[in-house]
Amino acid sequence: MTQKKDKNGLTEKEFLKDYKAGDYERPSVTADILVLGTSADLRTLKILLVKRDEHPYLEQWALPGGFVRKDETAYQAAERKLSQETGLEGVYLDQIYTFTNPARDPRTWVMTIAYLALVSDTSDDVLHGVTCAGDYDSDGGVQDAAWFDLVIDAESISFINAERNVEIRYSIENKRFKNGRIYYENWVSKPASKEELAFDHIEIIIESILKLKAEFEHTDLSFNMIGEKFTLPDLQALYELVLGKKLYKTNFRAMIAPKVEATGAKMKSVCSNKMSAEYRYIG
Structure with a gap:
């Protein structure tokens, strides 16, 4: 295979051999x-x-x-x-x-x-x-x-x-x-x-x-900031905290529905201090 030469007649190997990195300021x-x-x-x-x-x-x-x-x-x-x-x-x-x-x-x-x-x-x-x-x-x-x-x-x-x-x-x-x-x-x-x-x-x-x-609001980043098991009220509270705004419950649950599934168990919500359905992230 023919090696390409630059305007000075150097191949890439020859060019790199003589290259002086110190000629350029580096941060x-x-x-x-x-x-x-x-x-x-x-x-x-x-x-x-x-x-x-x-x-x-x-x-x-x-x-x-x-x-x-x-x-x-x-x-x-x-x-x-x-x-x-x-x-x-x-x-x-x-x-x-x-x-x-x-x-x-x-x-x-x-x-x-x-x-x-x-x-x-x-x-x-x-x-x-x-x-x-x-x-x-x-x-x-x-x-x-x-x-x-x-x-x-x-x-x-x-x-x-x-x-x-x-x-x-x-x-x-x-x-x-x-x-x-x-x-x-x-x-x-x-x-x-x-x-x-x-x-x-x-x-x-x-x-x-x-x-x-x-x-x-448009990614799955929230699931890095909540436990492996969580309640939907707590997940919504996390979204509202990060976004700095209130979310409609119905719209929020429709948005995250494809990303989570119920485990069949219940756990206490840290927001309401009441028992609620337990969910996990499924991607």
């Missing part, structure tokens, strides 16, 4: 993960934050994450850092967006690939190994990992952990942006408390929440 790449669940009573969204144990942003709360190694994909890096920093494994992970602002990290040019992780258990029991997380690799560990209440209203987004006496708050404004011929809406945030999240993690959280809201 470092990280993977950051927003872990989202709900309170046990399905009344509050919960987000997992870690407290950094090194510069930059020493002792500030941040999303779990770290640098992508040269022998792994960004997805694998997200799985690894999530396990190391929080103890969470085998959870749903979905790539959200790539953040490329050259000034987003004070150390050097660092791009991050953001992931959304959805979980059904936000108890402290699912977190383990946090204090020794820094022993795993040179990427550092964390001082602490904790679930925060994620409270969103028309004007603000807050992260609250009463046990640690921490409340991080941002004001948000809904703005319109043009892309080609169309306009789209997005939230623009400003710090509204003394304490802030590290890096540009508030932007990662905003993009993740908006994408989740846009997709939640």
Whole structure:
């Protein structure tokens, strides 16, 4: 087979042999993960934050994450850092967006690939190994990992952990942006408390929440945020919590009917505290 040559008369093998990667500036790449669940009573969204144990942003709360190694994909890096920093494994992970602002990290040019992780258990029991997380690799560990209440209203987004006496708050404004011929809406945030999240993690959280809201009603994502067995009132409460709106019972049940089946048993609804038919996800 004849090998193709470029304008300099080089085959691909010859070209690669002389290629100098150092001739081009290259960013470092990280993977950051927003872990989202709900309170046990399905009344509050919960987000997992870690407290950094090194510069930059020493002792500030941040999303779990770290640098992508040269022998792994960004997805694998997200799985690894999530396990190391929080103890969470085998959870749903979905790539959200790539953040490329050259000034987003004070150390050097660092791009991050953001992931959304959805979980059904936000108890402290699912977190383990946090204090020794820094022993795993040179990427550092964390001082602490904790679930925060994620409270969103028309004007603000807050992260609250009463046990640690921490409340991080941002004001948000809904703005319109043009892309080609169309306009789209997005939230623009400003710090509204003394304490802030590290890096540009508030932007990662905003993009993740908006994408989740846009997709939640038309996908099966909800079943990653509820137990293997559930009641329909509780499932509807989860949808309403994420979407931020009330749903008509009849329409909701028609929508999810093809995705679930009754087990024949009953269980107590966490919303109503009454016994109700038990269901499971069938896909």
